[in-house]
Amino acid sequence: MPERLVQYATALSCLSPWPLPCSRREETMVIAFIAPHERISIAAQSIVEASGYPAKVYLGDLQQGVRAARQAIAEGARIIISRGGTARLIRQELGVEVIEVEASVQRTLAYVYKETTEETKIAVAGFEPLINLVAPVCDVLGRTYRSFELKEKSSFQVQMDRIGKWDPDVVIGDAIAYHWAQARGLDAYLIESSLETLLDAFERAMLVYNNLCRYILAEEKLATVLDCSREGAILVNREGVIEEINRQGCDILSQSREELIGALLSDYFDSTELSRAFRKNQTARNMLVNYRDEKLALDHITVSADGQTGSASVILFQPVQKIQDAGNVIRRKLADSGFYAKYTFDDIFFASEKMRQLVAVAKQYSQSDSNIMIVGETGTGKELFAQSIHNAGPLAKGPFVAVNCAALPGALLESELFGYAPGAFTGAARSGKIGLFELAHEGTLFLDELTEMDFFLQSKLLRALQTQEIMRVGGNKIIPIKVRIIATTNRKPLEEIQQGRLRADLFYRLNTLDLKIPPLRERENDPEQLFELFLARKCERRGIAMPAIPEKILTLLRRYSWPGNVRELENLAEKYATLHTLSPFDMPLMTEFASIGMTGADDENQQEATLEDFIVAKVSKVFRAENGNVTRTAQRLGIDRNTVKRWLDKAPDKVPA
Missing domain, CATH: 3.40.50.10660 (PrpR receptor domain-like)
Structure with missing residues (x-):
C-alpha cells in the first residue's frame, strides 16, 4: 500500500470497530463531510444524494467542526473530509487523517x-x-x-x-x-470550492475506503491463518511490548488478549537466549523457555519493513510436549505404513579407505534419480546404503517403499508390486488394492534380493521401467508412475544371467549406477572398530558399563572371515555384552569363537584353501554341530537361511539341508 494510504489505514483503524463488511455498499455512513459553512454543506449534500456515497454531511466551522467530526466518528465514520482551517483543527485535535477539499x-x-x-x-x-x-x-x-x-x-x-x-x-x-x-x-x-473539487474529494475518500477495505480484509485473512496455526504467535515492537497475539498464543499462555496486548514480552518469557536475540535483532530458532510448569519451544524472527530490519519481532511458540506427541503420532503412522527411510550416511560407520571411497561414490549417486544396483554379500548393509542414498537426494521428501523379492511367491509379489483391480482373483478385496509402484510415486522403490524374483515377473518389471507406466492385475487402466528403483542382490549378477535366473535386459536397465559393497573381511580395521561400536551401544541400552576388550579377542576379530559380515559381528557384540562378566577366556563366547572357525589347529592348512572353501567348511561345521538344523545354523552364524543353504550346496560332500 502507498505510504499515505498506510497512514490513513493505520490512523482510521484505531477509531472504532468497522461497522459493516467492506464489500457491501449500504446506507451506513463511513465517510463524514464536515462543511465549514452552509453553501458548501448544501453542495456536498447534493453530491451524496446523487451518487449514493456511504457518507453524511455535518455543518461546523473550526471548533464546531471538531465537535462535529468527533460525533461522526462516534456514529461510525471511518473517513473525514473537510477544508481549510477546520480540516487542520480536526487533524490536530483528533489525531486522524483528513482528506482536504481544495479551493477552486x-x-x-x-x-x-x-x-x-x-x-x-x-x-x-x-x-x-x-x-x-x-x-x-x-x-x-x-x-x-x-x-x-x-x-x-x-x-x-x-x-x-x-x-x-x-x-x-x-x-x-x-x-x-x-x-x-x-x-x-x-x-x-x-x-x-467548486463542485469539481468537492467531487474530487469524495472520489479520493472512496479510493481510501476501497483500499482500506482490502487492507482490513488482508488483516482478517492473516488473522484467520494465524488462528489456524498450531503455534502461538506474538508481534512485539522494538520496546519489547506485545502488539498482537493469535488465539493459540492466548490459550497456551492462559491469558486473555486484553491482558496480553500492551504487556512486556519479558513478563512471560524469561530467557537469556531470547533476550540476546531480541537485543541484537537476530533470528533464532528452537529455543527452550520455561513458562509456569511446562517447557515451550520458541522461535524469534525479526521483521523487515521498508528495507529496515528489526522494526519488530515475531515470536512463535508451542509446548514441547505437544511437539513430542505430534511427532510420536507421525512416527507411528509412518512406521505402520513402512514407507519411509530411517537411515542416513551418518549411520554408516567405517574406518577403512575402501569404505570411505564407496560412501563418497554413494553420496554422488544420491543426487541422481537414476536406477541403482547394489551388490554385496548378506549382512554387508545393502539396505543401509539404499536408505542413505534416498534420504540424501532430491527424492528424500518422497516415499521409500521396500519389498523383499525372496519373501513372496511370484503371483503374490506381482499383486503387491502392481496392485490389483476389484475382483481380480478369488480372495481379492472388493475395492481392489493400490500397488507398491503407486505408493512409491515420486520416491524410491527398494527391491531387495532382486535375483530371487520370478523370471516372468522380471519381464513385467522391465516393461514398467521402460514405459514408466503400470497396469494393475486384472485391470485395464494405464497408470503413469515416476519411481527410482534401487535393487540389491547377494549373488553375482552375471552368473545369474548365465544360469537363466536373471534377465540381462532388466539387469542393464537397473545397473545404470552400481555399487559393490565389500565384505567385512576386506575392510581393514573395520571389524574391531565396529565391534567396539556395537558393544558400546549394547551396553548403553542395558545400562551397564562397557567392558574392556582383551587384545586376544581383537586379534581373533581381525583374523576371522565373517561369512555373515556386519550382521554376524553385531550378533557377536550382543553376546559379548551379555557374557563379559565371566572369565574372559573361559566364557562360552570363546568356545563360540572357536566353533565358527576363529581359532583352531587347521589354520596352516586353511591358508592354502580359497576363501570360499573356508566359508563352506565353517558353515558345514556349524550345520553339523546343530544336528542339521538350518534355522539354528543361520541364527548362530547371524545369516539368513537362504545363505546357509547356498553355502551348503557348495560343500564337496554336499551336506543335506
Missing part, C-alpha cells in the same frame, strides 16, 4: 482578474494551502497584495489586527478571514 483555482483567478486592478490593495488571509493558491494568481496578474498566514488559533487575532492596520481594499480568504472582514465592514471574498 478557476474561481479565484476569475475573481482577481475581473474584480481587482493593479491599484487594488489585496489582503490574502488564511492557512498555508490558501496562501499558496492565491499568491501565485496575484503575482501573475500583477496585483498589489500582502499575505497574512493563519497558524495556531492563538495567533488569529494578531494577524487580523495586522490586516486592519494595513487597511486593504479587499480581503481574500477562507471562512475565518471572510467572516472577520465582513464583521468590520471590509470588502471580502470567500475562496470557495
Whole structure:
C-alpha cells in the first residue's frame, strides 16, 4: 500500500470497530463531510444524494467542526473530509487523517482578474494551502497584495489586527478571514470550492475506503491463518511490548488478549537466549523457555519493513510436549505404513579407505534419480546404503517403499508390486488394492534380493521401467508412475544371467549406477572398530558399563572371515555384552569363537584353501554341530537361511539341508 494510504489505514483503524463488511455498499455512513459553512454543506449534500456515497454531511466551522467530526466518528465514520482551517483543527485535535477539499483555482483567478486592478490593495488571509493558491494568481496578474498566514488559533487575532492596520481594499480568504472582514465592514471574498473539487474529494475518500477495505480484509485473512496455526504467535515492537497475539498464543499462555496486548514480552518469557536475540535483532530458532510448569519451544524472527530490519519481532511458540506427541503420532503412522527411510550416511560407520571411497561414490549417486544396483554379500548393509542414498537426494521428501523379492511367491509379489483391480482373483478385496509402484510415486522403490524374483515377473518389471507406466492385475487402466528403483542382490549378477535366473535386459536397465559393497573381511580395521561400536551401544541400552576388550579377542576379530559380515559381528557384540562378566577366556563366547572357525589347529592348512572353501567348511561345521538344523545354523552364524543353504550346496560332500 502507498505510504499515505498506510497512514490513513493505520490512523482510521484505531477509531472504532468497522461497522459493516467492506464489500457491501449500504446506507451506513463511513465517510463524514464536515462543511465549514452552509453553501458548501448544501453542495456536498447534493453530491451524496446523487451518487449514493456511504457518507453524511455535518455543518461546523473550526471548533464546531471538531465537535462535529468527533460525533461522526462516534456514529461510525471511518473517513473525514473537510477544508481549510477546520480540516487542520480536526487533524490536530483528533489525531486522524483528513482528506482536504481544495479551493477552486478557476474561481479565484476569475475573481482577481475581473474584480481587482493593479491599484487594488489585496489582503490574502488564511492557512498555508490558501496562501499558496492565491499568491501565485496575484503575482501573475500583477496585483498589489500582502499575505497574512493563519497558524495556531492563538495567533488569529494578531494577524487580523495586522490586516486592519494595513487597511486593504479587499480581503481574500477562507471562512475565518471572510467572516472577520465582513464583521468590520471590509470588502471580502470567500475562496470557495467548486463542485469539481468537492467531487474530487469524495472520489479520493472512496479510493481510501476501497483500499482500506482490502487492507482490513488482508488483516482478517492473516488473522484467520494465524488462528489456524498450531503455534502461538506474538508481534512485539522494538520496546519489547506485545502488539498482537493469535488465539493459540492466548490459550497456551492462559491469558486473555486484553491482558496480553500492551504487556512486556519479558513478563512471560524469561530467557537469556531470547533476550540476546531480541537485543541484537537476530533470528533464532528452537529455543527452550520455561513458562509456569511446562517447557515451550520458541522461535524469534525479526521483521523487515521498508528495507529496515528489526522494526519488530515475531515470536512463535508451542509446548514441547505437544511437539513430542505430534511427532510420536507421525512416527507411528509412518512406521505402520513402512514407507519411509530411517537411515542416513551418518549411520554408516567405517574406518577403512575402501569404505570411505564407496560412501563418497554413494553420496554422488544420491543426487541422481537414476536406477541403482547394489551388490554385496548378506549382512554387508545393502539396505543401509539404499536408505542413505534416498534420504540424501532430491527424492528424500518422497516415499521409500521396500519389498523383499525372496519373501513372496511370484503371483503374490506381482499383486503387491502392481496392485490389483476389484475382483481380480478369488480372495481379492472388493475395492481392489493400490500397488507398491503407486505408493512409491515420486520416491524410491527398494527391491531387495532382486535375483530371487520370478523370471516372468522380471519381464513385467522391465516393461514398467521402460514405459514408466503400470497396469494393475486384472485391470485395464494405464497408470503413469515416476519411481527410482534401487535393487540389491547377494549373488553375482552375471552368473545369474548365465544360469537363466536373471534377465540381462532388466539387469542393464537397473545397473545404470552400481555399487559393490565389500565384505567385512576386506575392510581393514573395520571389524574391531565396529565391534567396539556395537558393544558400546549394547551396553548403553542395558545400562551397564562397557567392558574392556582383551587384545586376544581383537586379534581373533581381525583374523576371522565373517561369512555373515556386519550382521554376524553385531550378533557377536550382543553376546559379548551379555557374557563379559565371566572369565574372559573361559566364557562360552570363546568356545563360540572357536566353533565358527576363529581359532583352531587347521589354520596352516586353511591358508592354502580359497576363501570360499573356508566359508563352506565353517558353515558345514556349524550345520553339523546343530544336528542339521538350518534355522539354528543361520541364527548362530547371524545369516539368513537362504545363505546357509547356498553355502551348503557348495560343500564337496554336499551336506543335506
